[in-house]
Amino acid sequence: MKKLIIVSLITVMLTACLWGCAPGPVDSTQSTETESAGSTEKTGANEKTSITFADVGWDSIKLNNAVAGLIAERVFGYTWKETPGSTPISHEALVQGEVDIVMEEWTDNIPSYAVDRDAGKLTELGVNFDDNYQGFYIPRYVAEEHPDLKTVRDLANYADLFKDPNDPSRSIIYGGVVGWEITEIMKKKVELYGLNQYFDYVESGSDAILNASMVSAWDKKEPIVAYYWEPTWLLGKYDFVLLEDDPYDAEKYTEGYGSCPSVTVTIAVSNSFSETNPDFCQFLSKYSMSSSIINEALAYINDNNADYSQAALWLLTQSHPELLQEWLDEAQLQKFTETP
Numbered sequence: 405m406k407k408l409i410i411v412s413l414i415t416v417m418l419t420a421c422l423w424g425c426a427p428g429p430v431d432s433t434q435s436t437e438t439e440s441a442g443s444t445e446k447t448g449a450n451e452k453t454s455i456t457f458a459d460v461g462w463d464s465i466k467l468n469n470a471v472a473g474l475i476a477e478r479v480f481g482y483t484w485k486e487t488p489g490s491t492p493i494s495h496e497a498l499v500q501g502e503v504d505i506v507m508e509e510w511t512d513n514i515p516s517y518a519v520d521r522d523a524g525k526l527t528e529l530g531v532n533f534d535d536n537y538q539g540f541y542i543p544r545y546v547a548e549e550h551p552d553l554k555t556v557r558d559l560a561n562y563a564d565l566f567k568d569p570n571d572p573s574r575s576i577i578y579g580g581v582v583g584w585e586i587t588e589i590m591k592k593k594v595e596l597y598g599l600n601q602y603f604d605y606v607e608s609g610s611d612a613i614l615n616a617s618m619v620s621a622w623d624k625k626e627p628i629v630a631y632y633w634e635p636t637w638l639l640g641k642y643d644f645v646l647l648e649d650d651p652y653d654a655e656k657y658t659e660g661y662g663s664c665p666s667v668t669v670t671i672a673v674s675n676s677f678s679e680t681n682p683d684f685c686q687f688l689s690k691y692s693m694s695s696s697i698i699n700e701a702l703a704y705i706n707d708n709n710a711d712y713s714q715a716a717l718w719l720l721t722q723s724h725p726e727l728l729q730e731w732l733d734e735a736q737l738q739k740f741t742e743t744p
Contacts, residue, residue, distance in 0.1 A: 450680045452482075458494035458506040459486035463705075464635045464698050468507035468532065470712035471719065472691065478743040479736045480684055499525045504677040505688070508532060509670045527678040529689045534668045536695050537646055538586065538633035540577070541618075544643040546627050555648045556597060563602035565627045571604075578617055578630035579607045590631050592660030618642070637706045640699030690731045697724060 455476060457469040469486055476482040487494075487503050495514050497503045509528075511517045521528050540556055546565070547553065553562050559577075568576040577594060580587035587607055594605045608614035614630065615638055621628035622642050629647075632639065649663040656662060671688050678685050701719045704710060710718070720728055728737055 452504065452677060452680055454483045454485070455504045455677070455681075455684075456502075457484060457486045458498065458503045459488045460491050460494050460508070461488065463637060463702050465508040466712045467698060467701055467705075467715060468693065470716035472505070472507060472688065474713065474716045474720065475687065475731070475740065476684065478740045479687075479732065482684070495520075498672060498674050501674040501676045503674070504681075505671070505673050507671055509672045510667050511670055512665065512667045521672075524675070526672050527675055527685070529671045529673060529685060529691075531692065532669045532671050533635070533693045533695055533698070534666055536634050536666055536669065538664045539631065539649060540590070540629055540647045541632045541639075541644040542627070542629050542647060543622055543625075544645055545625060547645040553647075556593065556599075557650075558647070559599055559629060560597070560602060566603070566629050568604060575603045577603045577605050578614060578628065579605050580631045581611055581614065582607045582609055586633075586664070587631070589658055589660055589664075592658075594660075596660040618644070635695040635698035635702065637699070637702030640696075640701070640703030641706060687731055687736070692730070697727075 457473065459466060459469065466486075469484075473484040476484050487497065489497060491510065491513060494503065494506060495509065495517065498506050499520055509517060520526055540559075542553065550562060550565070552558065553565075559566075563575040566575045566577070568574045577599070579590055591605050591607075594600050594603060608617070614632070618628060618630055618632070618638060619642070620626075632644065638644075650661060652663040652665050653661055654665075657665065671691060673681075673685060673688065697719070700723065701715045704718055704723070705712065705715045708714075728740060732740060
């Protein structure tokens with residue numbers, strides 16, 4: 405009997421202990437708060453803090469990347485890198501979200517640009533610059549000495565001024581780089597305007613060779629007429645004058661007639677970046693340069709053996725600090741200034 409009572413007591417005690425140690429009911433309010441906190445953290449984490457710029461190889465886009473990258477670091481706390489690629493490859497990478505930002509979309513040179521933009525495959529934020537001129541240039545000292553030499557057609561009256569150093573019986577026009585479409589267009593222009601009666605049109609093997617020809621002539625204060633374009637360090641450092649031409653005609657342009665068109669160069673971002681980084685995109689929507697400012701910064705690089713990041717800092721803090729006031733709000737401007 406005693407054994408039965410003892411067993412019963414032990415059973416009751418164990419049952420009470422197990423009931424007391426069992427987990428209680430789930431607090432639905434606590435669960436909801438935890439989920440909400442997790443959701444907020446995830447939304448914050450969506451903002452990209454390491455961003456990728458497209459690098460298509462030319463100097464001006466490297467400079468624009470460095471300028472925007474410097475602001476990304478100082479104001480937004482981002483890190484950044486560049487992904488190299490050709491113009492069409494970089495554009496497609498933007499559409500696919502493989503790069504975040506293209507600081508220079510040369511819209512007329514990308515056949516699918518308008519189609520992709522209108523189809524919502526990318527987000528266009530604004531115009532970076534649209535004063536990128538190209539054509540035949542002469543040094544300022546030649547233009548001032550011969551004030552009637554103003555147009556491409558006027559060259560026919562000044563053939564003796566631009567003698568070929570290797571053949572004094574002929575004159576020379578330095579054309580663009582071999583393989584460029586514009587090089588062929590300018591060659592057709594020389595023929596269409598009848599300038600081939602007096603001039604040999606000499607294509608350059610590279611832009612470095614063309615640069616060397618123009619710099620050499622400038623240093624010797626010799627006459628030269630050559631195809632060139634903006635923005636570039638050379639036209640930022642040396643004062644060359646673009647010869648006027650007949651009005652641009654889209655239907656005749658590729659046959660050599662009329663002025664070369666200026667291309668609208670936009671800033672575009674991937675759709676995903678537009679969604680996750682609205683504040684940085686707001687800054688980019690205000691970002692705007694000009695060929696003259698870019699020329700100046702590229703000339704600074706050439707003169708001072710500087711890199712693009714050094715040129716970006718010099719541009720924003722010494723040469724054109726007004727750009728920061730145009731692009732940033734007061735709090736952002738203060739943050740840029742205070743960040744070492």
